[in-house]
Amino acid sequence: MTPDPFEAGIASGWNVQQATDIANAEQLKTDVVIVGSGAGGATAAEMLALAGFKVLILEAGPLKRSKDFVMEERRAYPELYQQSAAMLNQQQSIGIMQGRAVGGSTTVNWTTSIRTPDKTLSFWQSDKRVEGLDAQSLAPYFEAAEQRLGITTWTADANPNNQVIADGCRALGWQYTKINRNVKGCWNLGYCGMGCPINAKQSMLVTSIPTALSHGARLITQAQVWQMSFDGERVNELLVRAIDEADRSLSRQFSVKAKHVILAGGAINTPALLMRSNAQDPHRVLGRNTTLHPSLISAAIFDEPIKAHSGAPQSYYSDEFVWKNGVQGRMGFKIEAAPLHPMLLASKSFGFGRQHADLMKQFNYLHASIALVRDGFDSLHGAGQVVLDEQGHAHLNYPLSKGFWEAAKRAFMAMAQMQFAAGAKAVLPIHDNMPMFESWQHASKVIAKTNFEELTTVVASAHVMGGCAMGEDPTMAWVSSQGKSHYYKNLTVMDGSIFPTSLGANPQLSIYAITRKNCETLIKELHERV
Ligand SMILES: Cc1cc2nc3c(=O)[nH]c(=O)nc-3n(C[C@H](O)[C@H](O)[C@H](O)COP(=O)(O)OP(=O)(O)OC[C@H]3O[C@@H](n4cnc5c(N)ncnc54)[C@H](O)[C@@H]3O)c2cc1C
Structure with missing residues (x-):
């Protein structure tokens, strides 16, 4: 069994806190703040921390680790999933599963790792004005993600x-x-959906987040970014609410000012945060085409x-x-x-x-x-x-x-x-x-x-995608092909919400590879700016 990296990490001084540890109304400052610690957020956190930036990760869910993963559905669903794994669309006809914990959906996913189909990439290029994400340009990023996360053919017999x-x-x-x-x-236990009890799954919880923390990143859990304020073409401040493990809001808030903001709350939550914040959206693309x-x-x-x-x-x-x-x-x-x-x-x-x-x-x-x-x-x-809804909570009309x-x-x-x-x-x-x-x-x-x-x-x-589409045409997309907001200079989106269509393949590897490519570009720009 692989040891839990948080055990030694926290003992060695990793900067991990809960939102309730932060004083009410305190203002935190950082180079880069990342909202969400799933496939996109954690990949970006690792790369930015390794590149020397001061990184703050804000995660709405709790920190749960292998010792908490007891292979019991009754504990896993309320502790690790959005809405206790009982989320539905507004029509109540689709059961939707999404993670809500450190590591995001990667903590509970089933480990299937498939590259983005070429046909999907070609369609994005021809019909969605996505540039620079063809199979050839992405190949090195797929390879890097596969190497980093031990992605290979499963050689044991199939069950x-x-x-x-x-x-x-x-x-x-x-x-x-x-x-x-x-x-x-x-x-070969088969309980991946309840969190891996032996740390064999190379989720963000045991790979990119530990590396980011070892390189000085700070993680605040049960910290839900509720709203952002803007100052012209820049994100000014993030308003963060402390929440309990059951996702209930506590009477504690703090704010964050960052030179750059990365949204990685996943599909549904990333567009919802932007909508709640009244972000510019002249072509009304936010939240649309959620797949x-x-x-x-x-x-x-x-x-x-x-x-x-x-x-x-x-x-x-x-x-x-x-x-x-x-x-x-x-x-x-x-x-x-x-x-x-x-x-x-x-x-x-x-x-x-x-x-x-x-x-x-x-x-x-x-x-x-x-x-x-x-x-x-x-x-x-x-x-x-x-x-x-009137309280600002997100729902999916599908x-x-x-x-x-x-x-x-x-x-x-x-x-x-x-x-x-x-x-x-x-x-x-x-x-x-x-x-x-x-x-x-x-x-x-x-x-x-x-x-x-x-x-x-x-x-x-279990594959929620889109709602903050990428592409070069702002009438169809809210971010560029590199995930940069068409409206705010210090805002990038790095998660599955940027997919302009669904994929026709399980999403995690696409998110890792596209985030890697876009984050590499961002790092070059930030070195000039920050
Ligand atoms: C049960 C299950 C099985 C799956 N199996 C597979 C599989 O085998 N292969 C595969 O490729 N894909 C699989 N997936 C899907 C895959 O895991 C996701 O597509 C991927 O993790 C999405 O990455 P993301 O970065 O977009 O968001 P996520 O990984 O979902 O991370 C988003 C994180 O942001 C946090 N967050 C959201 N809003 C806020 C906010 N306002 N403030 C702070 N934090 C916030 C959330 O709590 C969450 O932890 C599965 C998913 C599930 C649920």
């Missing part, structure tokens, strides 16, 4: 839950790929135990259907496996009483496939919009489009076909009143006739 994807795709002649993971010394890879779930029962809670959560995916109809044609979907844990399964399935109890009894024999739908490429594809429901039908068909081809004895598409199918023939007939629609089908997301 039976993932083996279904490989077996089904092989039998049908469909494309499938072994997944790269960011782990070192992984024990989710909204995902459908198909369960299958096998004769042999699957134990989908155990082993690397994701080790095979299939891209057979991601680009089948072109980039902007009918929506494509990526097929992956999802780990199952009792609360996760219970909250992401249908039924009541005996029917639900019968499903839960099969827990150890259940496999789950997910189809992640590629959203946000045009109006047919649909996307969400961040809105604020009506699922006709195009999505048409894709859902194809996705349920494909997943059932693959599961039967892999030897499933029964398949259950997670949709209200669906029977358990015992043959592909029966499943395909019923799925073809079913009307999939909002609130009759379980839809989930």
Whole structure:
């Protein structure tokens, strides 16, 4: 087991505090303040601290470490996730999971590490006026991130839950790929979504944040940046509220003045902060085109135990259907496996009483496939919009489009076909009143006739992206291709909110690589300025 770096680090004098340690109304000063400590924020913090800047990281979530990761859903969801992992869109039709702790969503993610698909990068270039982020220019940054985070092919055998994807795709002649993971010394436990108890996952919690802290960065946790004030073309000050572990506001505030501000609160929260602060947005792009890879779930029962809670959560995916109809044609979907844990399964399935109890009894024999739908490429594809309520809290207005429901039908068909081809004895598409199918023939007939629609089908997301799009055209984008605000000279955004569409691949590696490239440019500029 890898030791918890915070243990020795804090003992050696790392500058780590809680917001309640800061005096009320105190003003802090720094070179660079970073809002959020997830994939984007921590990557930037490490690079800037190594480059010699005085860095302050403000994280709304608590500091939780391997000793707190006890492999129990009842503790992990309230402690490590936004809204206790029970966040929904305004329509209440999509369950949305996002991290809220030091390390952000990387502390709880499933370690799948995939480069941005070339087709997505080309589309950004041709249709979203993104410059300098083609596959060739990004290649060295992908390599650097992969090296830094130990991202390589997972060489252990796939668990039976993932083996279904490989077996089904092989039998049908469909494309499938072994997944790269960011782990070192992984024990194949399968509880990545509850925080890694042995520090094998190379999340920001055990990699970039410790390096930043070792090089003089300061971390303040449970510190929620509520608003920013502006002075012409510059961010003037950040207003920070102390919050408790359950995300409740405490009567303690302080402010921060920085020469440069990096927003890395993730999609939804970064645009929400800007909107709450009345940031300039003449073309009303903030919060728009928030994408989710909204995902459908198909369960299958096998004769042999699957134990989908155990082993690397994701080790095979299939891209057979991601680009089948072109980039902007009918929506494509990526097929992956999802780990199952009792609360996760219970909250992401249908039924009541005996029917639900019968499903839960099969827990150890259940496999789950997910189809992640590629959203946000045009109006047919649909996307969400961040809105604020009267108190300034963010909500996501995301009506699922006709195009999505048409894709859902194809996705349920494909997943059932693959599961039967892999030897499933029964398949259950997670949709209200669906029977358990015992043959592909029966499943395909019923799925073809079913009307999939909002609130009759379980839809989930762990990939929140967009809402603060990048690009050179301010009528479509709030930041440049380098993440720099089109309106404020000392403000850069470095997180998944800058993606102008979804990716068609799991996002963390794209965020690491793009942040690395943009932060390198920023460091050169700051050396001249600060
Ligand atoms: C359960 C789960 C599984 C996943 N699995 C994978 C996977 O296997 N592979 C993959 O590629 N991706 C996966 N992801 C997604 C991936 O982890 C995220 O896309 C990525 O971490 C997003 O990075 P980010 O920097 O945009 O934001 P985050 O990593 O979410 O970090 C944002 C941080 O900012 C903090 N914050 C927000 N607002 C404020 C504020 N106002 N003030 C202070 N702090 C603030 C938040 O608390 C949070 O800690 C998964 C996500 C989840 C939830």
